[in-house]
């Protein structure tokens with residue numbers, strides 16, 4: 126059986142790769158733009174984008190060129206020395222975020238670890254006693270990563286189970302219920318609030334702009350840091366560079382990762398003054414973070430977003446795409462309850478378990494991601510064409526139409 130398989134990678138996975146991702150259904154071998162091909166040559170429209178990572182789609186020519194050139198020039202020197210791309214990337218992010226400072230890392234969870242360390246340093250400044258002010262308030266259903274800090278900030282049994290004791294000091298409040306946050310945020314013991322602007326893994330739940338503004342006001346009054354996790358919703362995905370821009374708030378620090386490198390692992394935290402002075406020589410660090418190759422990949426992403434006006438393009442295409450998606454609710458109201466989300470971060474909310482439908486969509490040629498046990502997540506690359514967006518709705522419509530009522 127093993128040697129007869131047309132997909133020997135599946136065999137290697139079955140024997141040697143850890144089982145934490147279950148058994149992935151496909152081996153993908155090649156990608157171009159919004160399309161990927163599996164090991165037997167079948168083509169898929171990829172609206173999973175590697176979970177909101179491939180902002181430019183697969184193998185964008187400018188991105189490929191920048192990465193190839195940098196790989197042939199200088200890849201890694203550690204942070205004991207400067208490298209040119211890191212300096213340029215920090216400056217490019219500062220242009221988007223405002224005056225402040227950036228620290229680089231390699232993933233989303235690591236960026237959030239950095240935010241949590243900032244919270245501790247801020248708490249120490251507030252109380253002058255280590256451990257006295259370590260409270261971090263997060264939202265119910267939040268997802269902030271799989272490290273110990275990330276898990277501690279992720280109030281979900283399925284994430285935390287088996288790994289306790291976690292870090293102390295975390296409490297959760299319901300998203301968009303400002304009265305609950307007002308009650309739980311304590312000027313003495315709360316160091317920070319940590320929040321996704323749009324919850325991704327939790328099921329595509331956006332924070333209301335007014336909730337964010339009220340929360341900012343409470344944080345300022347009580348000297349509590351407002352830490353925003355834009356790891357999934359940031360880098361143009363919602364039709365603004367950061368999703369929180371819709372609310373007009375000014376976070377004390379922002380975590381980025383996923384879309385930033387366009388597929389190359391990189392994370393970053395941008396910190397506003399005076400928060401940007403909390404990390405001093407020796408207080409945080411990483412061997413790989415902000416390496417020349419990773420920074421070049423991210424620079425290429427920011428350059429292409431600008432040059433190809435990708436954010437304008439998202440905003441231009443959203444009305445037609447969203448209207449077509451909403452028509453799916455009208456077609457199968459028993460199956461599709463709601464279209465939720467902003468821009469290219471969409472949850473198709475179902476009345477049934479999304480996983481079998483994600484499978485059926487994949488078999489029909491569309492890659493999507495389940496979210497929160499309630500929704501199918503659509504995360505097209507920012508480069509997706511009008512035809513590809515229409516094709517996604519066509520495939521969804523075909524699969525939904527033929528789906529037997531529960």
Ligand SMILES: *Cc1c(COP(=O)(O)O)cnc(C)c1O
Nearest residue numbers: 232233234268269270325356357
């Ligand atoms: C994916 C994600 C993370 C974790 O990022 P990793 O790169 O997987 O560590 C954290 N926060 C949010 C909102 C995410 O979507």
